Amino acid sequence: MEFQGFPRIHSIFFAVFDNEKGPVVQHQVPEGTIVPHSPETDPSSSNGLNDALFCTKPIIDFEAISEYIITKEQLNGRLVSVCNNNYKVMGVPVCITDHVRYKKLRNEYRFNLCFVFERDAETSSYEPIVQKMATVLEVLERESDFLTGDTTNSGAVTIQNVIEQLLEDLNSYCECQIPINDSNTINLKLFPTYPNPTSVQNYHVPVCTVDLSSMMSINWDITLCKIINHINGISSVRKIADKANVKIEWARQSIEHLLYYGCIILIDIYQFSNIYSIKPEVMQLLDEKSGLQEECIDYVTLPGHSPPTISQLFKLYCGLQHGITLKGLITTNREQAENIDLRRLITFGVIKGLIYRVYKYPMLVNLTTSASVSAETLPSNAINQNTGGPIDPQLLSFLDGNHHYDEICTELRCSPKELDEQLGYTTNFDSVPKQPAGLDTNDAGDAVSVGSRAVISDSVSNTNGNMDLWAVRFVFR
Numbered sequence: 001m002e003f004q005g006f007p008r009i010h011s012i013f014f015a016v017f018d019n020e021k022g023p024v025v026q027h028q029v030p031e032g033t034i035v036p037h038s039p040e041t042d043p044s045s046s047n048g049l050n051d052a053l054f055c056t057k058p059i060i061d062f063e064a065i066s067e068y069i070i071t072k073e074q075l076n077g078r079l080v081s082v083c084n085n086n087y088k089v090m091g092v093p094v095c096i097t098d099h100v101r102y103k104k105l106r107n108e109y110r111f112n113l114c115f116v117f118e119r120d121a122e123t124s125s126y127e128p129i130v131q132k133m134a135t136v137l138e139v140l141e142r143e144s145d146f147l148t149g150d151t152t153n154s155g156a157v158t159i160q161n162v163i164e165q166l167l168e169d170l171n172s173y174c175e176c177q178i179p180i181n182d183s184n185t186i187n188l189k190l191f192p193t194y195p196n197p198t199s200v201q202n203y204h205v206p207v208c209t210v211d212l213s214s215m216m217s218i219n220w221d222i223t224l225c226k227i228i229n230h231i232n233g234i235s236s237v238r239k240i241a242d243k244a245n246v247k248i249e250w251a252r253q254s255i256e257h258l259l260y261y262g263c264i265i266l267i268d269i270y271q272f273s274n275i276y277s278i279k280p281e282v283m284q285l286l287d288e289k290s291g292l293q294e295e296c297i298d299y300v301t302l303p304g305h306s307p308p309t310i311s312q313l314f315k316l317y318c319g320l321q322h323g324i325t326l327k328g329l330i331t332t333n334r335e336q337a338e339n340i341d342l343r344r345l346i347t348f349g350v351i352k353g354l355i356y357r358v359y360k361y362p363m364l365v366n367l368t369t370s371a372s373v374s375a376e377t378l379p380s381n382a383i384n385q386n387t388g389g390p391i392d393p394q395l396l397s398f399l400d401g402n403h404h405y406d407e408i409c410t411e412l413r414c415s416p417k418e419l420d421e422q423l424g425y426t427t428n429f430d431s432v433p434k435q436p437a438g439l440d441t442n443d444a445g446d447a448v449s450v451g452s453r454a455v456i457s458d459s460v461s462n463t464n465g466n467m468d469l470w471a472v473r474f475v476f477r
Contacts, residue, residue: 007121012163015069017110023070027160029167060084088117092134124193197259200252202238203410206264224254238410267350268357272327273416275358276320282354305339363401367469382470386424423472
């Protein structure tokens with residue numbers, strides 16, 4: 001996952017509540033960005049640095065958003081973001097109540113240090129910075145009257161000095177260190193934030209995007225160190241946990257951690273019974289300027305063999321379609337694939353978004369009522385008309401049409417062939433036309449197979465009269 005950089009801070013301002021005027025901007029950097037520049041009303045703005053940070057026209061209408069800057073008590077201590085014109089203002093309103101110290105200020109001191117960004121900027125990395133600054137300033141005010149004390153001492157650090165350095169250092173270096181006094185220093189650093197990773201399942205296969213072994217240190221989590229040696233782009237999360245001898249929950253959590261930082265990506269389990277189909281993006285493989293051709297050839301060529309041509313690779317990708325398993329693809333294109341690592345070809349296509357996996361979902365159907373079952377209506381026991389025998393109780397909970405073969409085989413530790421035998425799936429999908437015999441489509445347009453022994457007419461005799469008849473159908477999507 002590539003990090004695109006932090007958004008630029010356009011302004012920082014410090015607002016307080018004035019007994020007569022209401023919310024007012026006491027300090028701003030650059031000058032004039034929030035309210036018109038008035039040097040005579042702000043003696044602390046006369047230093048050279050601040051003169052260079054000057055704006056002739058306010059970029060936001062402070063009066064329009066002032067009620068969201070100095071807010072009612074319900075929003076005190078909460079992160080508040082408000083948009084005005086083409087900018088986003090973010091701050092945490094603070095209220096300090098003290099009947100002795102602030103008796104001239106209605107017994108409370110209310111302030112807000114706000115950061116201004118472009119309206120559509122991704123500001124999640126700045127949220128902890130804004131919240132921390134609000135907490136730090138509140139503590140400094142309670143301990144040493146940093147915000148309301150005497151600022152005539154030329155050697156003292158003021159809030160104006162703080163926001164000037166904040167703006168300069170965070171924009172230039174993404175971190176800053178501001179000494180306040182002998183006991184206090186403000187230390188801030190921006191860290192990139194990434195979206196939460198997708199939930200890792202036991203049947204997922206992690207593929208490394210970086211060399212994890214070279215990055216490991218003694219400070220890493222023990223479970224993480226154990227599983228890294230078993231991440232090979234072939235083993236599923238369940239198999240990795242077994243090999244590393246760790247709990248499956250810990251393995252999933254460790255892999256989610258690696259996924260969050262973009263160290264791995266997740267693909268499906270590679271098996272010759274898998275079915276894939278191409279996406280429109282496969283045409284990118286024909287673009288000579290994209291660099292995808294060279295990358296694909298280098299990745300999929302078998303060691304010691306001459307590299308394949310793009311026409312070979314494109315033909316193999318186009319051979320992937322509904323109803324054609326990888327075994328069937330190899331059978332019909334044996335000569336084309338003799339110098340190609342088919343597993344890496346499929347992995348490359350999935351990672352680059354050129355192809356997608358077509359999963360097989362078994363679904364238990366009541367032949368008496370012609371209705372599929374849900375997780376709540378699954379029978380406690382049932383005779384599968386596909387096989388003529390009872391359905392394994394362990395399988396029943398997976399037959400609601402929401403669990404595909406990868407998940408079921410991983411959880412029950414069985415092979416797809418064993419599961420086919422158990423469910424009575426006998427239709428040969430190694431090499432069949434797009435709409436093979438034994439396939440129908442459901443209302444959603446998914447291919448549905450009932451298998452050669454699952455096609456049962458309405459005239460099937462019901463020997464017990466009241467007993468429902470059941471069969472397993474298969475949905476491909």
